[in-house]
Amino acid sequence: MALQIISVVLFTVFFSEALTLMCYNCNTTTECTQANCSSSCSSMTNHNGNNITFVKKCADSAWCFNSSINLGLIWMSSQCCSSNLCNNATVSENGLSCYTCNDKDCTNRLKCKGGEDHCITATGESLQNTVKGCASKNICDNITLLNNTLPQQHLSSSCCRGNLCNNAQKMTQGPVLLLVPILSLLFYILGLF
Template sequence: MDLQISVFLLFVFFTAGHSFSCYECSSVTGSCTGQTVKTCPSGFSKCMSTTTVTQFGGINQKLKDCAPDCANGSMNLGIVGTSAVCCNTDLCNVQDAPDPSTNSPNGMKCYSCDEESCSNTVSCSGSEDRCITATESIEGQSVVVKGCVSKSLCDTRTSVRNVLSISCCEGNLCNSAQSVTQSFLFLCCSLLSFILLH
């Protein structure tokens, strides 16, 4: 009888009141030195850490938070690159995600877009083994972004507000070139949020 009570009490102590926690921070200075511990809301059972680097302005943003789902990998859209690290134990996101610009080229190339066309190419690096094409509706206009992405990030995609389509393909330059006429920076932000938080 005493053994059963002891086992029951141990079970209660180890399961009651335990909540999942992750480090949280957001910094555009390239360092997450002010990170705090955050108790994750219900349904958020993973911790993530991301690093995003832009070519324009040299922004190096770090982000850490709880996530309902996430994946390890990286994405390069030409003007912006991001890497994500996902884990599922308490406070496992203590380390920053690696700088995506330090990944070694892997020989694959994909089309990327600027404000005038989608005929530019970008060299894929690290685990980026797919090409991505995404289309978003911004004020009634279709905006397209293209680039390199890791398979793991393609596999985690779900529906995102204003994003009309996201597709990934295998092989060099498989995300064919096509023209665009609108600025696509808004889509880049939406796409990054989608990839990192879903």
């Protein structure tokens, strides 16, 4: 009987260690270490001009989303995975191109990355700007949430699928960076940052 109890205890100790998920744990200002995690690893990146911030950590799979939006000067991405040390992957171009705006000119082409499988166009009457770029399905599925969350901005957003489907045109509105607070709010609502 004592041998069986010892066997069960040893099995539990070694088996639980084998089921532990290893993830990188760090941010822009700290060196990455490896951490034991229960369900998922996450990697969140924010490129805003020349400023790049990131967070790599353990995540609860119930609150983990794969989302990405790229507007040229601004790129925000949240990726989740469930294999050892998977939150250190680089995101590469996927073959899709969308139009993006550079100042008042929306005829520039942007190469989409990773899970960005839609083109997005967003305009805001109060913000007096138009932004275009690439977005993941998760962002596009929540466009209604974004539009309804900020009714005072009179935000109008739409997504489409296919190369350069978000039509090129020259715009007279202001700079792209005015939409950063709205995009950050969307990521906050989705639980990404």
